Amino acid sequence: MSNEVKLLAHTPDAERIVAAAARLCYSDTTACALMDGLDSQKTAAFLAHLRESGHFSPFEHATFSFAVDGISRVCSHQLVRHRLASYSQQSQRYVLMGEPRTVLPPSVAAHEGARSLFEETVRRSHEAYEALIALGVPREDARYLLPHGWETRLVVTMNARELHHFFSLRLCRRAQWEIQDLARKMLRLCRNVAPALFSPAGPACVTGHCLEAHPCGSPFSSVEELLL
Amino acid sequence: MSNEVKLLAHTPDAERIVAAAARLCYSDTTACALMDGLDSQKTAAFLAHLRESGHFSPFEHATFSFAVDGISRVCSHQLVRHRLASYSQQSQRYVLMGEPRTVLPPSVAAHEGARSLFEETVRRSHEAYEALIALGVPREDARYLLPHGWETRLVVTMNARELHHFFSLRLCRRAQWEIQDLARKMLRLCRNVAPALFSPAGPACVTGHCLEAHPCGSPFSSVEELLL
């Protein structure tokens, strides 16, 4: 996949803040004093306890902002269905789509004939887009011809509770490969900076108990396996 | 426009419920007693007072569910950015797109050459989609070739507060024509069943004070004008 996912920013000291906020509920002292008393081992143990009990509300105090470049509009349409998150997305109404840039699905890439038909069709659609603009059609209307796989960019911010929910749905093998790939990259970035908040994270096969009426048949055995 | 928008359901007696809920905040009696005391004239006057003061929170008690058929995926991608709402949308991963069905922008329809190029490109893209499927590419990947203007269906539920927000943004002349058209149809349906909740409703030119740095230059003079 040629997309790029970067962690733009995240709550500093996120693990201790989540742990201190959770402890506050059951303590007679301040959040700041609680933070002072938390080393990384105690923090990790306490976060594990919260996750196992399903008490995710303190995870909301930690937020993560990602710059995502080069996913398809198919994928972004799925992504923005997660409503407890914030999005700023490149507008096709205002920005001219100057060159054909479309995500190529692996199932298409794997078959020479499929691939050349795909690329040919993308090229022609983009030519028609440019021809419409030359005829005076506004960009926002000419784009009705651009293929769904067209690339987009966005900034997305989610808190760690919603990220857990997102990873549970989108790292499942039943999710589409492109959003799985995006979620995998996001989870790797999160685990780099806040491992204790996201160990584990992922679909029910990794964190709990799969409820799907028609399960995939090849559950992941661990977060490490799904992150390979 | 060939799309269809129907009101599937709405909160019964929505106007009186909103008015009674608002009154409850300042009264020493029950919501049911307050409803009994509200005739349609008092209700309308009280709702007007709430709207003018910007006190929209009681409007959340009234919800409206719409069946929307035949809008483009361009329009649905804009629509689902409204996060305080509920959506169920037809999946292109599972449903076979058997025939070319694409929304034709008026700016394209108006120009014979543009129109035939548009239709030709849509037809070819759909043929390529079918060819990929014949080669064994899954539907969810073949659709990367379908044009953005492809038609979709969905059910959307919003409460009256969020509808007011939606109408304020999407009935503005700066919104794209397709979502303006959708919003107009939704507002007409709302006003049929709950006129006092939505008189007026719409962009700042109709309900208040336009803040746009680059205004459209032709503000609406009334809700009636924008609903024409």
Next chain:
Amino acid sequence: MSNEVKLLAHTPDAERIVAAAARLCYSDTTACALMDGLDSQKTAAFLAHLRESGHFSPFEHATFSFAVDGISRVCSHQLVRHRLASYSQQSQRYVLMGEPRTVLPPSVAAHEGARSLFEETVRRSHEAYEALIALGVPREDARYLLPHGWETRLVVTMNARELHHFFSLRLCRRAQWEIQDLARKMLRLCRNVAPALFSPAGPACVTGHCLEAHPCGSPFSSVEELLL
């Protein structure tokens, strides 16, 4: 308990709307046509399938509005923590609290000495509230003396997905008795008008798998038992 909970309004034909919205995702037909094809048996079977798979998003299309009178401010403070809901609550800033009206906890009522101390303290606090007002203290400040158990009224609207979440947390034996009682009354009202949306509903012991690190030790065996 002397509180009163009434169902003010709910989405008409809620079960079929939820089922049709869910089917829409996998069909090539309209929501209206799908509704026409759903009798109550098919609807119930399909809703059971959604619940068992954990696919609750279509449940959001059904909303329920309740009038709640006579719960304590303790209970309302817990209730409004559910953020995916709408509230209109009686204001103590504006409404004069003319008589002592406080929720009496069963654990206090059960012990004669505790009960008389409780009632005496409530009476004195209310007298001090009235004395402060007589001295010119605003209502909004005098109420700082009113006990937490003081009664309040509100209108609350939730959709069926959030109601399921609410019932899962607040019908658990570990929730406080007062919000358990409120949730039980709300669930009975929901099941009267839309049984297929809420069979079953409730804590993990009834609908799934308890995750509590310290479980209550006496799980409910069925929704019927918890509704007794």
Next chain:
Amino acid sequence: MSNEVKLLAHTPDAERIVAAAARLCYSDTTACALMDGLDSQKTAAFLAHLRESGHFSPFEHATFSFAVDGISRVCSHQLVRHRLASYSQQSQRYVLMGEPRTVLPPSVAAHEGARSLFEETVRRSHEAYEALIALGVPREDARYLLPHGWETRLVVTMNARELHHFFSLRLCRRAQWEIQDLARKMLRLCRNVAPALFSPAGPACVTGHCLEAHPCGSPFSSVEELLL
């Protein structure tokens, strides 16, 4: 006021992230490249433009977490009504309230007789709370006697868009003095670390156009005045 409000954490480089996210919508480049091109002057100018146009959605990418100690349960009940935020609050179900700690309203403090009646009533209520516990009443029920003004602690996280909304409502002179005081402290902390995101911020008299049917009569002339 004896409460304490501390900024626990905030999005690093928040101003540039918000500005870059907003620019992304209209650019053909990446968020990272956009950030590189933004010095503090350009950032401030661009954020001012967004605020003036009412385009607040990119402000959601910046979040702020506060530790709040010593506000009353009156104030926390108002605070948690802001639903687009995250809260962890000290539980009176689990934590023993060992000493009388109640917020004293200035209107009560200003009058000697009122103050002594207030303090006497708080003391008696707390004694009754302790007596109930001695009789075997659970903490969660004994607290039904504690006065509304009882102190609480919490951690709250809001993004900058919701903070603007919060400041617009709660820095208005019509809000209660205690939440005004809390909001003022929060705004000062925000402006220390991200001035360009919050200049100005506050009620309509400072940022726009007051809609209240019954305005306060003494509008603020500037943010500086309201922060005094």
